[in-house]
Amino acid sequence: MPDRSIIDWPAWTDSPPGRYVLAWEQAQLDRVVSNVFGYHALQLGLPQLDALRENRMPCRGLVLDAASGASAPYEYPRANSLTGDGESATPSDRHAPDGRATVWCDLLDLPFEAQSVDLIVMPHTLEFTSDPHRLLREAERVLMPEGQLIILGFNSLSLWGARQSFGKMAGRPFVPAAHDLIAFTRLKDWIKLLGFELERGRFGCYRPPLATDKWLTRYAFMEAAGDRWWPIFGASYMVTAIKRVRGMHLVGAVKVKKPVLAPGLTPAATQKTHTTRNYDT
Template identity: 45%
Template sequence: MPNCKLTAQSLSEWFASGQGQYVLASEQAYFDHTVSDIFGFNAVQLGLPEHDFLGRSRMPLRFTAGALAGNDVRLCCDELPFSCDSLDLVLLPHVLEFADNPHQILREVERVLRPEGNLIITGFNPFSLWGMHRALGRKQGYPWCGQFIRLPRLKDWLALLGFEIAGGRFAAYAPPLHTTKWLERFAFMEKAGDRWWAVSGGVYFLHAIKRVPGMRLIKPQWNNGLVRNLLPVTPKLNKGVTQKKNGNDE
């Protein structure tokens, strides 16, 4: 785990700050809108149990899972105790950038998702004002201690696992100011960012679907006449001779 010290001691604690509330509002709105249109039976949110990102989901079984107390299921994200092809939706809210082995987590998610299952990831964008703040700062405290993952790199990882990108967007275009008052003064950058510098948002959302290649048998078009000529001739038995022979044997 990265060395996260000073200021916020956990991501949930940081979400309670002015900066965190600014980001959380965008993330909650995206999750509420996206999960409501995904259908299935079983959905899990890995991490951040204090925030119900599955609240608008219509799936009958919804639960949180993670290593910390407060989750419905306690587990390690890189060793998920679920059966293969058992889940319809998995949320990864800022899990990968604070993990020692994000590749293994994605492999486990791919294993437990059903074919055509959905994966939604949120992450901090290194190519943004937030990423610049981290690069020039001390990288201590949340979220700056995390390893911000470039979006093209993340897409490559997903492609190797057989995922297809279904959607996504950016948010949090304002500078990472500490107070809510100053963040509200830069609220105009949200609409401007979506229009003029869409890839420079402080956070990104990525919606991917697990694709499993299917197999369809192609039957050959047999030439019936040729097949009959190639088959060995089966001798026809003379029924009368057979019966007479059987009678003599008696």
């Protein structure tokens, strides 16, 4: 892996641990997004992972951060770059799958109307933004009521998280992240504060943080053992949350109904009725 303070995604996804993690995340996303319905779905960042591959919404888009710099997790071709045949290549041509559009924008200021999107997927997006809580607020703003938010990230409470912490101090990080990894418990608190309801959370990738296919294969037995005995210590996690909007139900004036006599009962006789009745002597 490159000896840099920040690892870019293209280099990491071509490595054995990168392929291992992305294979698990792709399988989880394919299973979950296939059951989410609506009209608009967005993937924020990480074009190396096709998060919406199995989703059937008619409008699906890939949203990429227009900002560039040393902290960018992946290199984007600019609109004026040239392909091998001399034609201009747009970012959409290079990153968006067939039939989808790519939107270049500031992820902290999404150019979408409030309550206009049914599904948002964030694959490791929070680990590269300078303000993860603000990005979550933007996602909450554009999501429709009952819309779903899916977040994937590296688990700081794992062997991978421990190696990442020590690696960053030595200048040799193990996973690509511009900032410290976000703890799963902290992320749950954030999404609950924004009005989301946590639907499910799943951990995976229990093999040790090893750099070769040979050693990762030797520890394949840890997948089943980890999922059973220490599930919260997986290297990667996926969180699914639903946006809940709790409002008041306005009702009109309450109409007072006249009491209804029970069937078979008659009104009791009044005093006037007794005084006007004739009796024979």
